[in-house]
Amino acid sequence: MVGKAKISPREDSAAELPAAHFISDDGNFILYKGDALEVLPKIAGASVDLIFADPPYFLSNDGVTCQSGRMVSVNKGGWDRLKSVAAMHEFNRAWLAACRAALNPNGTIWVSGTRHVIYSVGFAMQELGFKLLNDITWEKPNPPPNLSCRYFTHSTETILWAARETKSKHKFNYKLMRANNGDRQMKSVWQFTAPSGVEKQHGAHPTQKPLALLSRIIEASSDAGDLVLDPFVGSGSTGIAATRLKRRFIGIDTAAEFLDLALTRYQAE
Amino acid sequence: MVGKAKISPREDSAAELPAAHFISDDGNFILYKGDALEVLPKIAGASVDLIFADPPYFLSNDGVTCQSGRMVSVNKGGWDRLKSVAAMHEFNRAWLAACRAALNPNGTIWVSGTRHVIYSVGFAMQELGFKLLNDITWEKPNPPPNLSCRYFTHSTETILWAARETKSKHKFNYKLMRANNGDRQMKSVWQFTAPSGVEKQHGAHPTQKPLALLSRIIEASSDAGDLVLDPFVGSGSTGIAATRLKRRFIGIDTAAEFLDLALTRYQAE
DNA sequence: TATAAAGGTGAATCCGCAC
């Protein structure tokens, strides 16, 4: 264990602390099952140093609404696409607000997404008072080709980095990033091949991020011992990278199968 | 003159047609002075094939509001940043809606911007019913370095490409793009050096785009004779590229000095 | 080598309101 004290519940809310899905022996790797919106206020206080979030896209279903921060699919009758756009935005605002409350004043958040969600996310961040620090382009050298031949080949994901507020003194390990880039300032375009095969051996997740990408994010904006949180665990890459880099980790997901996948990967470390 | 008829005012609104700042002899290059929001409904009907827009950022002033689609700086008393975020979004929605009305059903629009505005723009597009086709990353190999050493070097601008609506059959000159990319599908990351020196000989504009960038955009998504519109003319690069590629052009700007700069560049062709 | 980059930071200062 490095640096700080173990993760512990907030004094004033210990009574309603939800049962963890998993806690490691050293207490530095914890998984919660549930909605980030519900779980976050009970566990994290304003103590989180770094958040990485890869929110769901809700691509498959046009008929979607947002009820108290949760996405619900609805009967298509009388529904339309624009209402789904509004629902997506309401959802993004809700979980982002919960994340903002969990961040410490100098904490930062990273959010990845494609064009379907990232504009709602970025604008919601501005609406909520986050300060956008960088918009990183994750460029995939080997993107799937565009079969329809009606678009430029979609070869990027956007990753937004933001501080809790304008006044935040955000953490940025400039020298490390510079050293990792041949003693030149690291730019906002990052090339990483999408994970395949070996990295996905424990199970599949549609938007799994390469560990090298998560490692860069965590190293750039946190120190050993810091608390890292992922409100949409998915395949669990954030927790793996955080653990390897000696950060403490809390993961949240609504789906038990993803938590189990993340746990399996953690235990294989 | 190529292909179609000359640009002419809409039959039903000719009476209120504003006086053009400039019309070329062949009628294929027209500049209007004024607010895009006011000028667009009077001139274009639903006849525009392609729009390129580089909207203002309103960076310099925190105290900014939006009155009937126009940005107005306000006394800072009682003002706050979040209201400026809302005002920026209102402004973007207003001019984007006017652009959407001017587009023909299969027309497309390109909008460039940095993180300060592009999330509001992209989300407004979704709200208005545009269909996001591509999010292009314009990567600058020669970005200004980050002096504060607290960020990754901002080295991109985002350029959104969208169709008027989901049902649009948008134009994409796939084969030409493929041929221009060594017979490989062209991807959504484009490298162009930012214009400097020679290209800026006729005057300065803070966000001048390289002609090669505008040329790619116009060639990708329009044909000779098509009508191209730029609601924020700035240094006028869109009109130059459009003219060289035999497209018709309408430019709008509130600032006479930018229109004159664009005109000087046009006449130097 | 000098310059420019829709810069960024933080200390010093100034101003206005509260006590």
Place this chain on the structure above:
DNA sequence: AGTGCGGATTCACCTTTAT
């Protein structure tokens, strides 16, 4: 009136890279 504090503004200086 004088003092104190917080917020807002000003200003000097830091720093890097490509041309």
